[in-house]
Amino acid sequence: MHSTLGNEIIDGLIKALQLILSGDPTVMEITGRSILVSSSATMLSVLWGLPAATILGLKRFRGRFLLKGFFNAMLGIPTVALGLVLYLFFSKAGPIGFLHLLYSPSAMIIGQAILITPITVSFIASAIESVDPEIKDLAKTLGASETEASIAVLKESMNGVVLAITASFNRAIAELGVVLMVGGNIAGLTSVLTTTIALETTKGNIELSIALAIILLLIVSVLSISINLIQRRKT
Amino acid sequence: MRKTYLVWVALLVLAVIGSVAGTMYYLGASTKNRLLISTTTSLYDTGLLDTIETEFETKYSIDLNFISVGTGIAIQHAQRGDADLILVHSPTDELKFLTEGTGVNRKIIAYNFFAIVGPETDPAQIRGTTPFQALSKIVESGRNGTTKWVSRGDNSGTHVKEKSLWRAAGFNLTTLTKESWYINAGSGIGETLKKANYFSAYTLADVGTYLKYYKDGLISLKVLVEQEKDLLNVYSAIAVNQTLHPTVNFDGAMAFVRFLISDEGQQIIEQYGKADYGQSLFYPAVRLLKENTEPTIAQWIKEYAFFNDTECPPEYRKGYPELYN
Numbered sequence: 023m024h025s026t027l028g029n030e031i032i033d034g035l036i037k038a039l040q041l042i043l044s045g046d047p048t049v050m051e052i053t054g055r056s057i058l059v060s061s062s063a064t065m066l067s068v069l070w071g072l073p074a075a076t077i078l079g080l081k082r083f084r085g086r087f088l089l090k091g092f093f094n095a096m097l098g099i100p101t102v103a104l105g106l107v108l109y110l111f112f113s114k115a116g117p118i119g120f121l122h123l124l125y126s127p128s129a130m131i132i133g134q135a136i137l138i139t140p141i142t143v144s145f146i147a148s149a150i151e152s153v154d155p156e157i158k159d160l161a162k163t164l165g166a167s168e169t170e171a172s173i174a175v176l177k178e179s180m181n182g183v184v185l186a187i188t189a190s191f192n193r194a195i196a197e198l199g200v201v202l203m204v205g206g207n208i209a210g211l212t213s214v215l216t217t218t219i220a221l222e223t224t225k226g227n228i229e230l231s232i233a234l235a236i237i238l239l240l241i242v243s244v245l246s247i248s249i250n251l252i253q254r255r256k257t
Numbered sequence: 258m259r260k261t262y263l264v265w266v267a268l269l270v271l272a273v274i275g276s277v278a279g280t281m282y283y284l285g286a287s288t289k290n291r292l293l294i295s296t297t298t299s300l301y302d303t304g305l306l307d308t309i310e311t312e313f314e315t316k317y318s319i320d321l322n323f324i325s326v327g328t329g330i331a332i333q334h335a336q337r338g339d340a341d342l343i344l345v346h347s348p349t350d351e352l353k354f355l356t357e358g359t360g361v362n363r364k365i366i367a368y369n370f371f372a373i374v375g376p377e378t379d380p381a382q383i384r385g386t387t388p389f390q391a392l393s394k395i396v397e398s399g400r401n402g403t404t405k406w407v408s409r410g411d412n413s414g415t416h417v418k419e420k421s422l423w424r425a426a427g428f429n430l431t432t433l434t435k436e437s438w439y440i441n442a443g444s445g446i447g448e449t450l451k452k453a454n455y456f457s458a459y460t461l462a463d464v465g466t467y468l469k470y471y472k473d474g475l476i477s478l479k480v481l482v483e484q485e486k487d488l489l490n491v492y493s494a495i496a497v498n499q500t501l502h503p504t505v506n507f508d509g510a511m512a513f514v515r516f517l518i519s520d521e522g523q524q525i526i527e528q529y530g531k532a533d534y535g536q537s538l539f540y541p542a543v544r545l546l547k548e549n550t551e552p553t554i555a556q557w558i559k560e561y562a563f564f565n566d567t568e569c570p571p572e573y574r575k576g577y578p579e580l581y582n
Contacts, residue, residue: 114338114504122504124339125293125322208322209307221325224447225302226475 034232041233053237056214059127059201060194063134064142067190071142072183078143079150079179080158080172090147096140101199108133109203125206130214133200138190145189149182150175181253188249192242291320292509295331295340297414298445299466300492303538305529306344312525313516319509327445329412335359335495338502342510346414346463346492348562349421355564355573359502360495363569364580365546366517367492367526367539368558371418372483374450374467375459380404383459384481389426391482395459396428399438405458408434409449410441414490419461422487450476463490465530465538472534489554491562492539498575511577518543518580 041049078090110116112124123129153175161171176183198216205212207221215238222231300306301323310321324334328347334340336359343360345351354360373383373391381398383391398404409416423430433439440458442449446466453460454476464483470476482488494514499507516522523541530538542558546568549555564570567581574581 114502116337119338125324206322206324208324211320211322224445224451225304226447226451226470226473 030228031232034229035236037229038233038236041230042237049234049237051210052213052215052218052234053241055127055212056195056216056238057241059130059214060134060191062131063138063194064187064191066131066135067139067142068187071139071190072146075143075146075186076150076172076176079147080175090144093140093144093147097144099137099140101137101197102203103199104137105133105199105201105203108136108200112204124204125208125212127205127212129204130201130212133204134194134197137197137200138194141190141193142186145186146179146183149179149186152182153178184249184253188246191245195241196238290318290506290509291322292342292506292513293322293324293340294342294344294513295324295326295334296344297328297331297346297492298325298447299346299415299463300344300539301325302445302447303465303469303530305465305526305539308529309517309522309525312521313513317512317516319506319512321513325445327409327411327413328417329414332359335497338497338505341497341506342513343495343497344492345495346490347417348491348564350414350417351493351495352564354495355569359498361498361569361573361575362511362514362577362580363493363495363573364514364518365491365493365542365558365562365568366522368542368554369463369465369490369537369539370484371415371461371488371490372464372467372480373459373488374453374462374478375404375481376457377477377479378457379479379481381459386482388422388482388485388487392422392426392428396433399436402438405438405440405456407440407442407449407453407456407458407460409446409461410443411445413445415446415461415463418490422461425487450478454478468534468536468538469530486557489557489561491542491558493562493568496575514580515577 078086078093108129109124111118112121112129113119114122114124123132157178158171158175161174162168166174196216198220201207201212201214202217202220205214205217207213207217213221215234219231219234219238222228222234296306302325306323310323313319313321324331324340326334328343328345328350331340331343331345332350332354335343335354336357344366351360351363355363373388375381375383380403381391381394383394386394395404395406399406408419420430423433434441440452440456442452444452446462447470449460450462450467450470452458459481460478464480467476467478467480471478494517496507496510496514497505499505517526523543526539526541527537530536545551545555546558559566562568569581
């Protein structure tokens with residue numbers, strides 16, 4: 023059994039290439055859904071995370087330290103724990119059950135967005151903090167308003183912001199707990215790369231699992247590398 | 258400052274509305290008539306439900322969504338109103354589900370047998386014994402350190418059956434589960450079979466799933482004890498009571514139940530797996546019970562899975578009287 027491991031991975035690689043190149047509809051659908059769900063989640067988390075991080079990084083207010091500590095602590099929140107809490111919320115017997123979101127892509131998007139918000143906020147806030155505080159003062163002396171000065175700082179920390187968004191997306195697309203518990207891994211509706219890999223391994227379709235795992239790795243690494251390259255060019 | 262704040266809020270609201278509306282659109286017509294079915298893992302892992310789904314969806318504009326869990330969790334989903342229909346195989350739990358009012362219109366759809374499977378070398382020498390003798394022998398050699406037992410450990414129908422077998426064989430489960438040779442897998446049937454295979458251990462499995470995994474080359478375990486009255490496995494469908502959970506798709510659930518017990522549905526169950534595995538993985542139960550085609554098995558099913566001489570006592574029926582003619 024053990025001696026075939028190498029073969030299994032090579033077979034899986036070949037199968038993965040075949041599946042990708044032939045445009046296998048199931049693989050395409052699952053990959054597409056994974057990207058759609060996780061990028062929507064990333065957008066949502068940036069929408070509420072960016073302003074929060076800007077305030078956290080620039081303003082000095084009471085409880086700021088506590089708030090930062092909270093987001094830092096939530097960086098590693100176990101996905102199944104969050105998945106369970108969200109399941110109870112989305113369930114028909116739960117407080118927002120009337121929205122009928124359980125076992126739908128919407129629930130998965132919201133769940134992942136919540137999961138990655140700490141990453142978005144913490145990373146962006148750190149990036150903003152690491153910008154020389156004089157830039158803000160300089161902008162103000164040059165006649166910029168408070169908002170304009172904040173935007174100037176944000177621009178300076180753009181590399182950090184992009185990194186935060188990439189890291190958020192990667193965490194979202196690679197997680198299993200939340201999408202499994204609020205999505206239910208329904209074929210053709212809520213099955214994504216991670217949930218399908220788990221199910222197909224149970225069902226014994228190892229080659230398909232390896233193929234999907236490779237696709238997942240490709241998405242994550244291609245994204246990270248290309249962002250790295252773009253940033254290098256700019257600097 | 259104030260203005261940008263408002264812009265952000267507006268953007269946020271738009272994003273939320275956009276994403277919800279977007280996914281609603283993305284779900285398309287499927288949200289209109291979608292039927293959520295929480296099912297025992299064996300029916301799903303074997304691929305039977307995929308075949309049934311394909312046939313069903315060509316005839317009805319109902320989108321079947323299966324969530325493969327295990328009888329225990331399936332019943333919990335239904336109790337919370339998160340499923341429209343459950344496919345389960347644990348008569349005692351089913352009766353509780355009916356009496357508490359959550360489930361209605363139970364129909365027995367299929368049966369097969371559980372089997373005690375284990376390594377070909379059969380260290381506990383259970384081949385050819387009765388289930389109870391086999392369990393005693395497994396305990397003995399487990400304590401000697403010559404074998405292991407893998408339990409589902411997930412409150413599924415198979416797990417409930419396993420526990421009742423241990424009790425009937427005269428063992429105390431609380432002490433048994435603490436012994437080192439008793440492995441709690443906490444997983445579905447497919448995964449449990451693979452774990453038992455890895456540890457060269459014994460386990461209880463339904464013959465359907467076992468056959469699929471064996472013929473697919475995923476496990477090399479052998480069936481050692483089977484085809485006993487005590488190892489009967491009966492699958493039923495139960496709809497969720499609409500009075501209790503007004504939002505469930507009751508009509509959709511009943512349409513699917515009627516399809517399952519129709520000649521066509523029963524035919525699919527009977528044929529499934531014959532070509533690939535040389536025998537049916539599940540046997541249809543409707544005709545058998547109605548026309549008493551196999552009196553012995555019909556009698557076993559009645560003793561094991563009927564409540565007051567019927568598959569669904571009248572007080573737990575709701576409309577659709579033709580189901581019980």
